[in-house]
Amino acid sequence: MKRVLILLATLAAALASPARAQEAATSPWSKGDHASLRLIAGATAASGKQRIGVEILMAPGYKTYWRSPGDFGVPPVFDWSGSTNIGGLDVRWPTPERFEDGNGHSIGYVGEVVIPVSVQPADPAKPVMLVLKLDYAVCEKICIPVKGEVRLWLEPGVTSVTSPRLERFEARVPAPVKLGPSKSKLSVLEARLDEGAIEPGLRLVLQAPAEGKVEDVFIEGAGMWSFGKPTLSLQPDGTTLALLRIVDRPKGAAGPIPFIITVRGKPAAIETRLDLDIPAAKP
Secondary structure (H helix, E strand, O other): OHHHHHHHHHHHHHHHOHHHHOEOOEOOOEEEOOEEEEEEEOOOOOOOOEEEEEEEEEOOOOEEEEEEEEOOOOOOEEEOOOOEOEEEEEEOOOOOEEEEEOOEEEEEEEOEEEEEEEEEEOOOOOOEEEEEEEEEEEEOOOEEEEEEEEEEEEOOOOOOOEOHHHHHHHOOOOEEOOOOOOOOOOEEEEEEEOOOOOOOEEEEEEEOOOOOEEEEEEEEEOOOOEEOOOEEEEOOOOOEEEEEEEEEOOOOOOEEEEEEEEEEEEOOOEEEEEEEEEOOOOO
16 A cells, blocks of 8 residues: 555656656767767747757867857857758857967867757747757867767647756856946946057946956957957956957958947856947058
């Protein structure tokens, strides 16, 4: 009798906890030199979009790169052309870290990363077949190009699954904020050309809430824009001044230029998109 009661209790717990009974679907690993690639499915978003993650697992001591890889890195190249029933894809990048790479600095991830992707089915009533061909690089002391191909079948309709690895990296995606102060988040108060600098650069005024901290800043611009590692200095008013040298810029670029500013720090990273008035480069 005791054994029957235990079995009934176990069955009741399983029925009462459907999330535990549904683990995330994953593709088989695509193995390369010093790294492996796979896809992870997550629960359907409230918008109806399917949530997945592109997981790259690397050998100890190896790293791979962010969308803007820094001085010497190689960004991943996604090819979803073999997929079916895809209406749109939105790749969302977790906050990266900066590391020394030869005589400069590169930007990316060490050891592992899951890159979240939102998938909009063309027909929500039909299944989605995801086919990803990914060209990426992993580096220890020398960069090695890696090619991987993975496939994942997504059933139509709302699904609720447990995907802690995907959720952990989704939490690292920078929160979008507008220019201006914030009580609870990191913020960009001011961004402009640093006209007093010997070398052309940008001047940012950043702010962290109480117990927060600015750790790094990454700036992206369309084309060949490239910026050096920021110099961060805490100001008497509690703000942080960030100075970034312009290493390279597209030829002839001037006027209102769109930039993406990502601030890494505590309590969590943020991302600000804005236009800066940049004068033409001196001949």
